[in-house]
Amino acid sequence: MAGSNPSRPAEGAGRTGRVLGSRQLAALLPDPAGSRPVYRHLARAIGALILDGRIALHVRLPAERELAVALNTSRATVTAAYDLLRESGHAYSRQGSGTWTALPEGAVPREVTRRLAPLDTTIDLARAAPGLPERVLADALHRVAPRLGAHAHTPGYHPYGLPELRAAVAGRFTRRGLATVPEQVLVTSGAQHALTLVLGLLCRPGDRVMTENPSYPNALEALRRARLRTVSVPMTEDGWDVEIVESTLRQTVPQLAYLIPDFHNPTGLLMPGHERARVLRAARRSGTWLVVDETLADLALDVPAPPPFASYATPGGAGQVVTVGSMSKTHWGGLRIGWLRAPARLVTELAGQRIATDLGGSVLDQLLALDLLERDEELLPARLERLREQRAALVTALSERIPRWTWRTPPGGLSLWVDLGEPIASALAERALDHGVRIEGGAYFATEPGVFEQRLRIPYTMPPDVLREAVHRMAATLAGGLPIPSADRRPNWVA
Incomplete structure (x- = not known):
């Protein structure tokens, strides 16, 4: 049908009970202080979360009144933000069933663009997977x-x-x-x-x-x-x-x-x-x-x-x-x-x-x-020995360049689960791209939003010299400064 949105589910598919709570959404949104008009800032932030995959598609957004209370703003502000989301294709409404997330026509989720981005100068630490000689x-x-x-x-x-x-x-x-x-x-x-x-x-x-x-x-x-x-x-x-x-x-x-x-x-x-x-x-x-x-x-x-x-x-x-x-x-x-x-x-x-x-x-x-x-029996021992060498190189580089980070060296597998000591993982992952490192913050591995922001998964699947360079670039990213969420914007619904 002309003009239809291919990202919309079939009739009745939206009635799945997938609802994003107002406090959950509020915890994901940045502080709008200083951003004017607030409704545009709010719409852009929600749209970015949808494209980033942190808000799933075909999920019902909170009722306008509930989200306004959670954000300590007016219902008119939330209504205007939802109107913008519908205009941009990030949301749609069905009478009597609320407002639902959608993928705008022609848009590509960032999860896909991250995977397809050129790797000529980027060190890809987002995937814990080895190559084959x-x-x-x-x-x-x-x-x-x-x-x-x-x-x-x-x-x-x-x-x-x-x-x-x-x-x-x-x-x-x-x-x-x-x-x-x-x-x-x-x-x-x-x-x-x-x-x-x-x-x-x-x-x-x-x-x-x-x-x-x-x-x-x-x-x-x-x-x-x-x-x-x-x-x-x-x-x-x-x-x-x-x-x-x-x-x-x-x-x-x-x-x-x-x-x-x-x-x-x-x-x-x-x-x-x-x-x-x-x-x-x-x-x-x-x-x-x-x-x-x-x-x-x-x-x-x-x-x-x-x-x-x-x-x-x-x-x-x-x-x-x-x-x-x-x-x-x-x-x-x-x-x-x-x-x-x-x-x-x-x-x-x-x-x-x-x-x-x-x-x-x-x-x-x-x-x-x-x-x-x-x-x-011939191939695996050599693969394990390479992983041990790469793990040791990563551990040494982190200890030397970013000593305040902590971790437990795992007895196997492909990555370190690093404690950054502060909730900056998503900001670090975003800024690290500018320094040529692709990596995933801990929130990417969480079953619900707003947790593991102090964690970073760092695979040791690349050669030692590449891992050392990656740590050098992450240290440079940290040196440039990262925003830390204010206490009142952190998710208070997570135990």
Whole structure:
């Protein structure tokens, strides 16, 4: 239809219960003091939050009167700001249902532009993912060429994944301590794809899903897009408070829980074995499906690699555990190869779910993944040693250039979870772009807005000299001065 806004949901889709509270929105907005007219400043700030992804699309904004009270301003000011948002395409209204966020026609969310920005002089620390040495890729391509030729005379559709790759992944689980057969494995286009398939099959809009806080941002976004209600459990300095996890499972009875127990992203923490067993028992009692993200499990730098989470279950107790994994962190994200391990019947149902949108992954990518997995004993030790060297270089550079920052060196994984000592992470990330460093503040990993502003995730996936230069540029950014939110603008609704 001419003039329609493609970002608007279909009729009725807005009635999902996704409402942004007035105090939540007020906590995200900068102090308008000195900005005139205030309504224009307010509209620009809300529009920027929408494009930045800190306010989701198709979420109902607070009622005008409620937001005016939260901001200590007049209702007329909020009304005028909402009018501007509608004019610019950042919002739309439906009679009787309020004002909803939208994406203006032709606009691109900043999350996308950050990923597509040129990298010629920018050091990209926003993605904790390693590259693949050219020699390794070239050798693998040479070896898989005959295998690919053997597949060229077939249709090439494998919704479950290549049989030989499924067998290799199953064997990997078995060697790690969890007996697995190929029928329990589904090859996917990365761990994120695996999670999306599971959410689509096991959850319905409005279902509760338990997550850690902080957690992997793309997983949190998948939950939001599936219109699921997040119930978060806090990560402490020492890891998981299992008593809180158990009580949350008991009291809220979530349909599903998403956990990253192995070198948790972003904190780097590792869940002890006895805590895993307790979580499994609690989830079994509540009937909750566990989705365990083991993407980082092989990246053990100072401790032995942990066995699969599901191996801690009592006999018959792993029936509601889905384990997802990927090549992205251990090898290369460009392969887009992941997998999930689940009961065979569920794998069959998930394969059916997949066919609706994706008939199967690239045969070439799967053959490359198979070759790399077959050479793990040769390739992985060198990869781990490089990560240790890069981690040491980052730690030394931070200690020398920005000694007031603190962190706990993780026993594995790909990044440091740094405490800045003051709530400047978002401002630092914004200003650091001017100095040629792309990085994400802690709020990006939060399950709700306004928290972890004193935290920064810094990956050590680049060569030592690049990491040292990145720290030099961040120190220069700090030297230029950063705004610190005034106390009355900080979120007072966060415990």
